[in-house]
Amino acid sequence: MSKILVAYFSASGVTAKVAEKLSKAIDADLYEIEPAEPYTKADLNWMDKKSRSTVEMNDRSSRPAIATKVDDMDQYDTVFVGFPIWWYREPSIIDTFMESYDFTGKKIVPFATSGGSGLGDSYKTMQALAPGAKVINGEKFTVSVSEEKLKEWAEGIG
Numbered sequence: 001m002s003k004i005l006v007a008y009f010s011a012s013g014v015t016a017k018v019a020e021k022l023s024k025a026i027d028a029d030l031y032e033i034e035p036a037e038p039y040t041k042a043d044l045n046w047m048d049k050k051s052r053s054t055v056e057m058n059d060r061s062s063r064p065a066i067a068t069k070v071d072d073m074d075q076y077d078t079v080f081v082g083f084p085i086w087w088y089r090e091p092s093i094i095d096t097f098m099e100s101y102d103f104t105g106k107k108i109v110p111f112a113t114s115g116g117s118g119l120g121d122s123y124k125t126m127q128a129l130a131p132g133a134k135v136i137n138g139e140k141f142t143v144s145v146s147e148e149k150l151k152e153w154a155e156g157i158g
Helices: 014-026 052-058 092-099 122-129 147-155
Strands: 004-008 029-032 078-084 107-113 139-141
Touching: 004 014, 014 029, 014 078, 014 107, 014 147, 078 092, 092 122, 107 122, 139 147
Parallel strands: 004 029, 004 078, 078 107, 107 139
Antiparallel strands: none
């Protein structure tokens, strides 16, 4: 039986709620991608060109540190990676996560939350950061998505 991990980064709690529902719906382990230095409200002010999140997103080489590691990543065959959409793509901390493990032979499935933006080319970036993995073009959800819908989506992934 394949083992599944739902890993997620959540700035406001919305992605966390979707990740928790997904984990429960598909009976997967859950791991929060927590920044070593937590984001403050000021850090997340996307309208401030000097805010931490804006600076990170404008520098494609930015790699915010993660507080903890996944225990035994080798045990997972499929890893769902959740995040809020920032500047039409995955936050830089997701790039840190993707570069932190050897995903060779694993299926990576991005999922995101957003008020309006889609995933853009996030899956292409994630594929480039995990060349030995198969990264699927994921899906965007709202916080109100049902466990049933998430289960149906996850089971339909090739």
